[in-house]
Amino acid sequence: SGMFTYDPGFTSTASCDSGLTYIDGEEGVLLHRGYPIGQLAENSSFMEVAYLLLNGELPSQDEYENFTYTISRHTMLHDQLRGFYQGFRRDAHPMAIMCGVVGALSAFYHDSTDIADPEHRKISSHRLIAKMPTIAAMAYKYSIGQPFLYPDNSLSYTGNFLRMTFGVPAEEYEVIPAVEKAMDRIFILHADHEQNASTSTVRLAGSSGANPFACIAAGIACLWGPAHGGANEAALNMLQEIGRPERIPEYIARAKNKDDPFRLMGFGHRVYKNYDPRATVMQKTVREVFDALKVNDPVFEVALQLEEMALNDDYFVEKKLFPNVDFYSGVILSAIGFPTTMFTALFALARTVGWVAQWNEMISDPAQRIGRPRQLYTGPTQRDYVPFDKR
Numbered sequence: 001s002g003m004f005t006y007d008p009g010f011t012s013t014a015s016c017d018s019g020l021t022y023i024d025g026e027e028g029v030l031l032h033r034g035y036p037i038g039q040l041a042e043n044s045s046f047m048e049v050a051y052l053l054l055n056g057e058l059p060s061q062d063e064y065e066n067f068t069y070t071i072s073r074h075t076m077l078h079d080q081l082r083g084f085y086q087g088f089r090r091d092a093h094p095m096a097i098m099c100g101v102v103g104a105l106s107a108f109y110h111d112s113t114d115i116a117d118p119e120h121r122k123i124s125s126h127r128l129i130a131k132m133p134t135i136a137a138m139a140y141k142y143s144i145g146q147p148f149l150y151p152d153n154s155l156s157y158t159g160n161f162l163r164m165t166f167g168v169p170a171e172e173y174e175v176i177p178a179v180e181k182a183m184d185r186i187f188i189l190h191a192d193h194e195q196n197a198s199t200s201t202v203r204l205a206g207s208s209g210a211n212p213f214a215c216i217a218a219g220i221a222c223l224w225g226p227a228h229g230g231a232n233e234a235a236l237n238m239l240q241e242i243g244r245p246e247r248i249p250e251y252i253a254r255a256k257n258k259d260d261p262f263r264l265m266g267f268g269h270r271v272y273k274n275y276d277p278r279a280t281v282m283q284k285t286v287r288e289v290f291d292a293l294k295v296n297d298p299v300f301e302v303a304l305q306l307e308e309m310a311l312n313d314d315y316f317v318e319k320k321l322f323p324n325v326d327f328y329s330g331v332i333l334s335a336i337g338f339p340t341t342m343f344t345a346l347f348a349l350a351r352t353v354g355w356v357a358q359w360n361e362m363i364s365d366p367a368q369r370i371g372r373p374r375q376l377y378t379g380p381t382q383r384d385y386v387p388f389d390k391r
């Protein structure tokens, strides 16, 4: 039929107007509200970037303090949600728990479900941003059998998250400033990325007027896949499996072999046909964290050599495949102490900022209508029902 544009995977369909994030994939440029990601990663904080994405401008000192204070007032989870965690198998993937718990939040906030009311949308957005660290840290604590830690609002957003994750009630937990900074920067690098699969999922779910917590749970489900946010976990698993630089050529060969489904995880991108600017910052941050913690992980050397070999290989050059945000993040996260299964949960935590900002933008857009793609029908033409004895 000539009625619709056929665009599987939406490679050329713009689904909305957006003033949040700009990407020039050919040049490797990423801007949030006009500010380059490199400058934000270097000078800003995750909370400031959250404010910027939600409100359109960088905050004044007062606005910033008010915002961080407001977020800190929403860090606790309803105590009934503890019981929700107990319902999961101990070995449940943290992303399974995240989907479930965030979806369950939709049953708790009946005071703010009028999505036509900007104040209601704001409270829901703040609650989501504030509770994600608590939810993610509890998923981790549950998996290792340690008691949940309540948030400590005297700490920064990121410091509090590190304490809830790695602290124990029996001891003081001291946040290491370099780790806090690296973690915060990783959150900045994941905050938003325009109409990627999970963000489009949140928008599509939200376009029907659905509850915001349920919409974000849908985004988390989409992010989980290895082609999307799940790539950070898959990338580190791959680097560990490669183990030694001598084995890199074997994996490059596999990635090039069209009969082998294997892909270099953390490589390639739908939009970037150049170096992902987030990967540049990420690679630099690996060194800073190693220096601060006085550690070294041989997988970093494997990653560097894998990158170099791929970037000098015709296959990767012709297809314009470069490292993406997920290539180096796992090396840092594992040095900080996170197990690979937590990596995508951290991505979800940070991307919640982008999801809620995009969701708010969509709801306040007068052109907003329910998202409803069309199809090209390829099934049988009309035919008559046939009873069993005639089939």
Ligand code: CMC
Residues within 6 Å of the ligand: 009, 196, 226, 227, 228, 229, 230, 231, 232, 255, 256, 262, 263, 264, 265, 266, 267, 268, 269, 270, 271, 319, 321, 324, 325, 326
């Ligand atoms: N290793 C080997 N070959 C690749 C890779 C890779 N990582 N990525 C793409 N290709 C090849 C692919 O086989 C295809 O070749 P051909 O044209 O001969 O069929 C060509 O490059 C184009 O790939 P595509 O799958 O058509 O491109 P896409 O835009 O649909 O997919 C992608 C983008 C990110 C899903 C893909 O590059 C991929 O699977 N990468 C590995 C997973 C990954 O790192 N994902 C993270 C994305 S970044 C941010 C996030 O986390 O979401």
